[in-house]
Amino acid sequence: MKICEIQNLLNATMLCGEENLEHEVYSACCSDMMSDVLAYVKDQGVLVTGLINPQVIRTASMMDMACVVFVRSKAPTDEMVDLAEKCGIVLMKSDMRAYEACGHLFAAGLRGNAGGTHG
Amino acid sequence: MGEPLKFHFEVDGENFSSAGEASVMVKKKLRQLGFSPEIMRRVSIAMYEGEINMVIHADGGTADVTVSDTEIEIVLKDKGPGIADVERAMQEGYSTACDNIRALGFGAGMGLPNMKKYSDYLHIDSEVGVGTTVTMRINLN
Numbered sequence A: 001m002k003i004c005e006i007q008n009l010l011n012a013t014m015l016c017g018e019e020n021l022e023h024e025v026y027s028a029c030c031s032d033m034m035s036d037v038l039a040y041v042k043d044q045g046v047l048v049t050g051l052i053n054p055q056v057i058r059t060a061s062m063m064d065m066a067c068v069v070f071v072r073s074k075a076p077t078d079e080m081v082d083l084a085e086k087c088g089i090v091l092m093k094s095d096m097r098a099y100e101a102c103g104h105l106f107a108a109g110l111r112g113n114a115g116g117t118h119g
Numbered sequence B: 001m002g003e004p005l006k007f008h009f010e011v012d013g014e015n016f017s018s019a020g021e022a023s024v025m026v027k028k029k030l031r032q033l034g035f036s037p038e039i040m041r042r043v044s045i046a047m048y049e050g051e052i053n054m055v056i057h058a059d060g061g062t063a064d065v066t067v068s069d070t071e072i073e074i075v076l077k078d079k080g081p082g083i084a085d086v087e088r089a090m091q092e093g094y095s096t097a098c099d100n101i102r103a104l105g106f107g108a109g110m111g112l113p114n115m116k117k118y119s120d121y122l123h124i125d126s127e128v129g130v131g132t133t134v135t136m137r138i139n140l141n
Ligand SMILES: Nc1ncnc2c1ncn2[C@@H]1O[C@H](COP(=O)(O)OP(=O)(O)O)[C@@H](O)[C@H]1O
Pocket: A035, B053, B054, B057, B058, B078, B080, B081, B082, B083, B089, B090, B094, B095, B096, B097, B106, B107, B108, B109, B110, B111, B112, B113, B132
């Protein structure tokens, strides 16, 4: 799925990384616990989270993720946006709750497993 | 490569926001040196968890990374409270972090298990009231 499709599905506002909207991602994960993302995630390109602090961006960067979606109308700080820009990560925010946002992405074919192109 | 490359970082214990900066720098250096994404990821995640631990449990410390032909070594040293029972601290889910740390997305008790998972060698040298030194090595090829 292209990152721009995620933006459409979640009716999300872009915060940075517009130049990567055509980038393909193959799976996603959702968590507010960064330790869990670091422990269990493998090759997921998208992180859906309600947590706001710079460690979200560093975690995404360590895991080579392409995109972070902030849900529940939460907006990242300028510091976080700067950091994401430096790391080449797309940031967007959506008014949806995490459950709803993940439901939309899953239904549109973006699965939780790595290499999700096969279902 | 010849002479091992050495990198030294001071990790500020006062500032949760900046925790992880050293790990981000190391990842960048490894990318410049041409290491595989797999090696970069393992080194940077292991170091990042260790760096976070020094900030949330030990008021900061130092990080030293040595890149040689055969391995990458990460040594994290702090003068924090130390770990009374290292074996217990290594268990998944064991954490002494309080709720305000959890609200920041850490303190799930997965840090040390993660560090073990992503490294080939992990040794913790800790004395209560003196400090903790964590040594990790990742084998190359
Ligand atoms: N550098 C350290 N100094 C003192 N205690 C530590 C240090 N690193 C880890 N610990 C102890 O080990 C426990 C487990 O660490 P970890 O697995 O990273 O989980 P978490 O950081 O989520 O609590 C911590 O809760 C803490 O009690």
